Amino acid sequence: MLVTLEGLDGSGKTTVREALRERYPEATFTREPTDDSWYGDAVYRSIGDDEADPLAELFLYTADHADHLSRVIEPALERGDLVISDRYADSRYAYQGATLEGFDRLDVDDPLAYVRELHAPFTIDPDLTIYLDVDPAVAAERAGATNKFERAEYLESVHRNYERLLAAEPDRFVRIDAGQETDTVLADVVDALAEHRENGAD
Ligand SMILES: Nc1ncnc2c1ncn2[C@@H]1O[C@H](COP(=O)(O)OP(=O)(O)OP(=O)(O)O)[C@@H](O)[C@H]1O
Numbered sequence: 001m002l003v004t005l006e007g008l009d010g011s012g013k014t015t016v017r018e019a020l021r022e023r024y025p026e027a028t029f030t031r032e033p034t035d036d037s038w039y040g041d042a043v044y045r046s047i048g049d050d051e052a053d054p055l056a057e058l059f060l061y062t063a064d065h066a067d068h069l070s071r072v073i074e075p076a077l078e079r080g081d082l083v084i085s086d087r088y089a090d091s092r093y094a095y096q097g098a099t100l101e102g103f104d105r106l107d108v109d110d111p112l113a114y115v116r117e118l119h120a121p122f123t124i125d126p127d128l129t130i131y132l133d134v135d136p137a138v139a140a141e142r143a144g145a146t147n148k149f150e151r152a153e154y155l156e157s158v159h160r161n162y163e164r165l166l167a168a169e170p171d172r173f174v175r176i177d178a179g180q181e182t183d184t185v186l187a188d189v190v191d192a193l194a195e196h197r198e199n200g201a202d
């Protein structure tokens, strides 16, 4: 079973991931961008480059996803593991969908739809996506604006894209109010995951 954690920078994904690691020590924990491959290294170089070409950046993230699928996700699912990924393809749909909005070298009406179509032929859809929903201004403040993505105005646009994704696939997403106290957020996430595991195939 593939579970993904999604949300704005500073929404609390790392905090949730570490709590789930304690609760499910047997699970495979992973993340995007990956932190153990040269594809991931390339993505982090791009994140640190304010002048990075937005289209080139989309393909770097997408290459990292392709490698992540074949090297980590597929083998873990084949072993029957519970797989929990901190960020996954929805981050691309939401973030690069926002970055490419109005980018004049990409001739498409709907960048989010374009990024989804790019992934459709090869990605593996999550069984459950836990969306940590937080106000973009709160997210930017919590994240501390350490990179070009962690700015409230940009995060507003990413937030709107996540809303589109939730509206399109309401059965896959569980929305958690990430503006609550940390312990309440963690309890809600644990409940959502337990309920999904009880009701669905593992
Ligand atoms: N529910 C919460 N209430 C208040 N502060 C929180 C909450 N959850 C996390 N934080 C704090 O917000 C900051 C960012 O949290 P965290 O690193 O878990 O978020 P993240 O989504 O992984 O961020 P990023 O995507 O930037 O890595 C940390 O200082 C963390 O302690």
Ligand SMILES: Cc1cn([C@H]2C[C@H](O)[C@@H](COP(=O)(O)O)O2)c(=O)[nH]c1=O
Pocket (backbone or CB within 6 Å): 009, 032, 033, 047, 061, 087, 088, 089, 091, 092, 093, 095, 096, 147, 149, 150
């Ligand atoms: C996977 C992915 C990530 N991003 C952005 C979101 C963050 O600002 C950074 C790094 O992620 P972290 O979880 O905060 O370490 O990259 C993105 O724009 N597109 C993606 O596909």
